[in-house]
Amino acid sequence: MSHNNHLHKLNTVAVHLALLKNGKALLFSGSHERLWDWTKGEANLWDPKDPDTPGDSDLKRNLFCSGHCFLPDGRLLVAGGQSTFNYPHVIFGTIIGILPFALKILGKEAADHDIHTFDPDEPDVHLQWKQHLPGMSKARWYPTCVTLPDGNALIVSGTWSHGYHALFGGFMNKDYQIFDSSTNTLSYPKPFGFDKIKMYPYLQVLPGNTLFVHSEKTTKFWDISQKQFLTGEFTTITGGTRTYPGMGTCVMLPLQHDAQTAKMLLIGGSMSMHPGKNDDATNIPEMLTVDLSDPSDSSGWQVKSSHLRRFLCDSVILPDGKILVTNGAAKGTADSNQNEVLEIELFDPENETWQVIGKLKKPRLYHGTAILLPDGSVLAAGSTGHDFTRAIFNPKQHFEQEIEIIDPPYMTYTRPEITNYASLMKYDVTYEITTDSNISKVSLIRMSSTTHNNNMDQRCLFLNIVENSGTTVKIQSPKDGSWAPPGYYLLFILDNNGIPSIGKSVRLG
Ligand SMILES: [Cu+2]
Incomplete structure (x- = not known):
């Protein structure tokens, strides 16, 4: 049981959370005292090796409610940010196009069309965040990003008119743009082709070069090389929304090296x-088994055994392939939720069962986050409470600045150790790993970034073991970027009891 969660006090609300290649966590949001103020942002670096010292990071823009994913060199790409505040005259000004122009002149421009990168290699704290101009052609608030097999980043969805996102179809940005990770420039916007798309859809690159796209109750597949949707779509059985503002979480179960199918799991969401x-x-999860040779020929969503009733929850793939689910509430909608769920659940993909393994010390409601750390523990953070409109009048009481470490059950066992490995891996090459124990499995988990219960990077592969002689194993790296997009990953070994090592940083591709 993970009854010994540790708390650490920082001075940033981790609405956005990412594990950097140097092992530190990056947290960012708007100002924790004035989270709604579209001109003020803040960020923090947290070092698990020095957990009680808040770090420093100089973020001047308010990147609250942006989308992000990692680039091949370990920089985090952040698309969009806070939109202008929700007053009718502001919204009207936005719609007729005067306001953005006026705000630009006044130096009060919103960040919702911005493109930023965060570079962990940059030693000067004032230069780590970099804005890339020009920004996106049309604003995006609540967009999703994903790293493509070639290492460039696809940006979709988001609304271009903050306050009216619940009206008139939500003023959705229906174009996609691609950020080129080597030239730091954006492609021209083109129609994405998903007319019903809403905010923060789930995107996942699948082996074979297609993209899983899920919004509300609808799933479609996008051909990455043709840049168009395959025919046909799938609808969930339970029917309520699985994305904003009733979002649960979506995870691709760990891929086997020779997989013919990929299993997408929707956990939590709304009944409405x-x-x-x-x-x-x-409380009903659904699974879609995707036929990788022809995703449009998949058999459709299927109901699986139930978990605790929850939404606003996060899923974290653990090194042993199990899925840890934490955070959220049992009732309501994003900005007006009730009945916190403190229980931490574990899903075992092998027998498709759920188990409660512990409880959070702090409720993590809307704007909560969780990611895997290199040592195999889980960092849960963030939360703006039950009701954002009430929270802005007393932010200190509602905006959660303490972060929490969850120890999955394996943390109490003696862990196997990786003694030698390749920290740079190309695709489809054999590498040797030496260890202090006999190994049963090797997993590779992408260092991830998450917000709004949507982890835009998370994926796990079990690598092919081509030779296993006790403490030396030969593994085959992933076949290509559609199996594992280029970037930084954590390499884990599992011993014969399934206990994982501490993860080692690997740059792939
Ligand atoms: Cu938000």
């Missing part, structure tokens, strides 16, 4: 398509 304060969250 348009959730309100009193609508129940769901």
Whole structure:
């Protein structure tokens, strides 16, 4: 049981959370005292080796409610940010196009069309965050990003008119743009082709070069090389929304090296398509087994055994392939949620069962986050409480600045150790790993970034063991970028009891 969660006090609300290649966590949001102020942002670096010292990071823009993913060199790409505040005259000004122009002149421009990168290699704290101009052609608030097999980043969705996102179809940005990671420039916007897309859809690159796209209750597949959707779509059985503002979480279960299928799992969400304060969250997960040779020929969503009723929850793939689920509430909608869920659950993909392994010390409601750390523990953070409109009048009481470390059950066992490995890996090459114990499995987990219960990087592969002689194993690296997009990963070994090592940083591709 993980009953010994540790708390650490920082001075940033981790609405956005990422594990950097140097092993530190990057946290960012708007100002924790004035989170709604579209001109003020803040960021923090947290070092697990020095857990009680808040770090420093100089973020001047308010990147609250942006989307992000990692580039091949370990920089974090951040698209969008806070939109202008929700007053009717502000919204009207935005719609007729005067306001952005006026704000630009006044130096009060919103960040919702911005493109930033955070560079962990940059020693000068004032230069780590970099804004890339010109920004996106049309603003995006609540967009999703994903690293493509070639290492460039696809940016989709988000609304271009903050306050009216619940009206008139939400003013969705229906174009995609691609950020080129070597030239730091954006492609021209082109129609993405998903007319019903809403905010913060789930995106996942699948082996074979297609993209899984899920919004509300609808799933479609996008051909990455043709840049168009395959025919056909899938609808969840339970029918309520799985994305904002009734979002649960979506995870691709760990891929086997020779997989013919990929299993996408939706956990949590709302029973309603348009959730309100009193609508129940769901307790029914659904799984889509994707036929990788022809995703449009997949058999459709299937109901799986139930978990605790929850939404606003996060999923974290553990080094042993199990899925840890934490955070959230049992009722309501994003900005007006009720009945916190403190229980931490574990899903075992092998027998498809759920188990409660512990409880959070702090509720993690809307704007909560969770990611895997290199030592195999889970960092849970963030939260703006039950009701954002109430929280802005007393931010200190509602905006959670303490972060929490969850220890999965394996943390109490003696861990196997990686003694030698390749820290640079190309695709489809054999590498040797030496260890102090006999090995049963080798997993590779992408260092990830998450916000709004949408981890835009997370994926795990079990690598092919081509030779195993006790403490030396030969493994085959992932076949290509569609199996594992280029970037930084954590390499883990599992001993014969399934206990994982501490993760080692590997640059792939
Ligand atoms: Cu938000």
